[in-house]
Amino acid sequence: MGDYLVASEESRSLVLQVYDERYLDVEGIEEEIAREEVLSASAHGVTEDPTGLSAISTLIRDMRILVCKARGTLSNGRLSPRADWMPSRTNCRVSRLLVEDLADSVAPLGRRGIKVGTVDSGSEFFVPAEALDGRITVITGGKESGKSHLAKMLLRGLLTHGAYSIVFDLNDEYGSIGLDGEGKKTGVFPLVKVMRPGREMKLSLAAAGLRSITNLLSHSLEMPGTSLREFVKIWDQLEGRNDLSLASLEAAIHQWRCNEFVRDALFARFHTLASCGLFTDSKERQFDLQGFFSREGEGGCLVISLSGVSPLNRRMVVELVLSKMVELLEHRKVPPVFLFAEEAHLYLRDTYWEDLITRMRHFGVFTIFVTNQPDAIDQKIYRQVDNIFLYNFSNDADLSMVSQASMADTDTVKAVVRTLPPRTCLLLGHAVNNLPVILSVDPFDSPASGTTRRFFSEPVELDVRS
């Protein structure tokens, strides 16, 4: 299933992809099967078959039909997406087409391969890093299907090619990508930085900037417009005096001439900002976001650990980091970044999704969404997605939803994904030139982490209690 065939005729061949397999149903075959069963059961003595009829009948009974979708036409070794003709049923030659040969027939997307697994039972498969660059990617599938595993492979691959990434890590599993299976440091180890918001990750108000802070106030903390305007005035005044800090902000709100409701609103938000632990006035404890991303050409991976962070703080961190990154990108102070977002619906406001895939992508934030809840991503967004790595789903509703949203035809996706073995995914979209490929994902050489905590952790031989 998912394999490619070509039906060749003179100078051109039609590329076909198998998406279903069934037995050949010829007229009267059931009657024939029944007759033979009865015969073989009742007439033991009859073994003679001078014309070899039973062999032919067995062959016919075992014949299969491969149901295919036409994917394009190969002529002179080049593939075109045209599939508007039919080869002759009698004269064409049907043969297997390997994914690597198929790949040779289209222009390569790039040279920076990331080895992720194998195709066609054995040949190596690389995702070009260029296929993720400037693109939106989704990795989805049921629980424990291997999504994070694949995301880590892509992340390490990008890092090896000198790219910059940010990871919103919910389960503390990405911090170990700089280590190999035995826990030894690999070449990329120094480029990986794990930060826990409120602990290592603290910003000064000035570094966060007015825009990010007002975004935070209005979106995460739902500050009304009137108070927000007063806040901006206070900020400008402090900035003008070059005296921007939590302490001076508090003092300024105290002295500010405004109505009591506004002051209360200002104070309430100020206290949330001050107590969330994300901001500090201390110079030594500030994290330099811009500095991290402006190291020339080395690449880097900032893992923001969101486990153990309250939902409100999660949203604040995520919004703060995103709006700060967009600001830095806008002024070309940092290179484009890849963003790995696990279960983003847990910390991303609805309106942010569209922002991420449209506006932020233009500035240079290229997101890889990882989720086991495909319905958490809106249909509108799927239409903008360039690459989908699709693992098996145990839930039919999820599968229908993804297959409708994906860029390949629903029939193929549904039929193929349902039969996917573990550790195997269907790759759709730009990375494979819209020719869906079944990919068997490699093991990954890093310490196991992020596995769900268990109560019964040790495997027990046999627990006999009586």
Ligand SMILES: Nc1ncnc2c1ncn2[C@@H]1O[C@H](COP(=O)(O)OP(=O)(O)OP(=O)(O)O)[C@@H](O)[C@H]1O
């Ligand atoms: N291709 C693979 N080869 C070997 N082991 C794998 C492979 N893919 C996944 N695993 C292992 O299977 C387990 C589950 O994988 P992973 O954590 O990536 O799943 P997940 O889809 O992210 O799960 P969850 O929905 O819980 O986040 C992990 O222990 C991982 O190491």
Ligand SMILES: [Mg+2]
């Ligand atoms: Mg996971």
